[in-house]
Amino acid sequence: MTYISHADLGGKDVPGRIVPEPEDERFHAGWEARALALTLAMGGTGSWNIDASRSARETLPAYAQMSYYEIWLAALEKLMAERAQVMPDEIAAGHMLHPPQPVKRVLRAADVPGVLAKGTNVERPATGPARFTVGQRVRTRAGHVDHHTRLPAYVRGKSGTIAHRHGVHVFADAHAQGLGEEPQWLYTVVFAGEDLWGPGSEPGLSVSVDAWESYLEAAE
Amino acid sequence: MAHDHHPDHGHDDHSELGEMDLRVRALETVLTEKGYIDPAALDVLIDTYQTKIGPRNGARVVAKAWADPAFHDWLLNDATAAIASLGYAGRQGEHMVALANSDEQHHMVVCTLCSCYPWPVLGLPPTWYKSAPYRSRVVKDPRGVLAEFGVELPASTRIRVWDSTAEVRYLVIPQRPAGTEGWSEEQLADLVTRDSMIGTGLALAPGAAP
Numbered sequence: 001m002t003y004i005s006h007a008d009l010g011g012k013d014v015p016g017r018i019v020p021e022p023e024d025e026r027f028h029a030g031w032e033a034r035a036l037a038l039t040l041a042m043g044g045t046g047s048w049n050i051d052a053s054r055s056a057r058e059t060l061p062a063y064a065q066m067s068y069y070e071i072w073l074a075a076l077e078k079l080m081a082e083r084a085q086v087m088p089d090e091i092a093a094g095h096m097l098h099p100p101q102p103v104k105r106v107l108r109a110a111d112v113p114g115v116l117a118k119g120t121n122v123e124r125p126a127t128g129p130a131r132f133t134v135g136q137r138v139r140t141r142a143g144h145v146d147h148h149t150r151l152p153a154y155v156r157g158k159s160g161t162i163a164h165r166h167g168v169h170v171f172a173d174a175h176a177q178g179l180g181e182e183p184q185w186l187y188t189v190v191f192a193g194e195d196l197w198g199p200g201s202e203p204g205l206s207v208s209v210d211a212w213e214s215y216l217e218a219a220e
Numbered sequence: 221m222a223h224d225h226h227p228d229h230g231h232d233d234h235s236e237l238g239e240m241d242l243r244v245r246a247l248e249t250v251l252t253e254k255g256y257i258d259p260a261a262l263d264v265l266i267d268t269y270q271t272k273i274g275p276r277n278g279a280r281v282v283a284k285a286w287a288d289p290a291f292h293d294w295l296l297n298d299a300t301a302a303i304a305s306l307g308y309a310g311r312q313g314e315h316m317v318a319l320a321n322s323d324e325q326h327h328m329v330v331c332t333l334c335s336c337y338p339w340p341v342l343g344l345p346p347t348w349y350k351s352a353p354y355r356s357r358v359v360k361d362p363r364g365v366l367a368e369f370g371v372e373l374p375a376s377t378r379i380r381v382w383d384s385t386a387e388v389r390y391l392v393i394p395q396r397p398a399g400t401e402g403w404s405e406e407q408l409a410d411l412v413t414r415d416s417m418i419g420t421g422l423a424l425a426p427g428a429a430p
Contacts, residue, residue, distance in 0.1 A: 010330075016353040019348055023275050023414040029240070037262035038244065041261050058333070073244065092246075094242075096253040106258055108261055117309055118310055119309065120314060122387045211385070
């Protein structure tokens with residue numbers, strides 16, 4: 001099986017204008033607010049983690065044709081169907097047709113402020129020394145991996161410089177696949193524009209990504 | 221409006237909105253019947269992001285940084301703690317980094333892989349931030365993107381784009397506008413726009429605030 005993300009858009013040739021938006025505009029339809037809330041509430045059951053939900057979204061075949069909350073909703077339905085929590089026939093019927101599956105917890109109204117304020121800290125204690133130091137030159141892993149990853153295509157196989165070390169963070173690639181947290185050192189790696197886009201790149205442009213240690217190799 | 225960012229969508233907007241409304245309502249009914257969700261929690265979640273957590277939070281952080289040099293330094297050294305001291309913390313803001321714009325360097329923030337965004341200080345991301353045109357273009361042609369927002373920077377200003385590919389979230393501190401000496405934090409906050417804290421805009425000039 002080949003894993004394909006339809007969400008890795010950096011540097012791609014995508015048509016369409018950027019449409020600025022007033023900052024008091026929150027939702028463009030009532031269902032968008034409900035879709036957001038349903039997604040957060042089901043996330044609150046602990047049935048999957050945020051990396052698994054990003055993976056469910058980015059692999060939707062119709063990703064490019066859907067609006068953002070349509071993507072969220074389709075991914076939510078996919079995650080629940082995979083766990084037999086809600087089946088498509090029930091959404092079509094608008095009622096429960098199969099018995100519920102046990103969930104770890106239910107997000108109650110009274111607990112919402114506390115849960116949002118707490119968030120999910122993904123930093124973990126270091127179990128070993130960091131391999132790279134700030135200022136060191138590194139090269140990113142080249143090529144495709146057959147699972148969810150957070151190294152965008154436009155920086156793969158490129159040389160950059162370690163700009164920051166963030167500590168040890170839950171590794172998204174493993175976490176998304178249900179392989180556990182496998183925490184790793186996380187770095188900000190900065191690339192010169194011309195190393196990404198060639199000699200025609202805008203002078204003085206630099207672009208950084210946050211990269212886990214296993215994405216990186218020491219470079220000259 | 222909801223579909224501005226994919227104009228090739230083949231559906232009639234009205235019938236589609238109705239279809240999505242029904243689908244979400246059906247889902248909410250099933251999830252409630254199954255006991256997975258508390259419907260009252262949905263209302264609290266929506267109210268939180270509609271009325272409580274939004275870009276005015278970030279504007280207060282920036283205004284304090286402009287007015288208080290010690291807070292400015294703290295924000296640049298440990299943004300998570302400095303921001304939490306004002307009461308803004310939690311989901312999608314667990315690991316914050318602040319970036320100060322200057323004449324020499326202008327910072328812009330994106331998530332090319334999805335829509336990562338610092339919720340506790342900026343609220344939910346605007347549609348354009350999540351859209352394919354912004355995510356694809358800003359890492360390659362940031363000045364072109366700035367032009368779409370009506371912003372032009374001097375050629376001597378270097379641009380640094382931060383792609384939020386992990387759980388670190390970035391807040392841009394725009395440059396303090398001239399002519400605001402002695403202003404209170406409340407007055408200053410009115411000059412701080414959401415877009416200026418993403419890097420697609422600048423702080424407003426005195427007199428331009430709403």
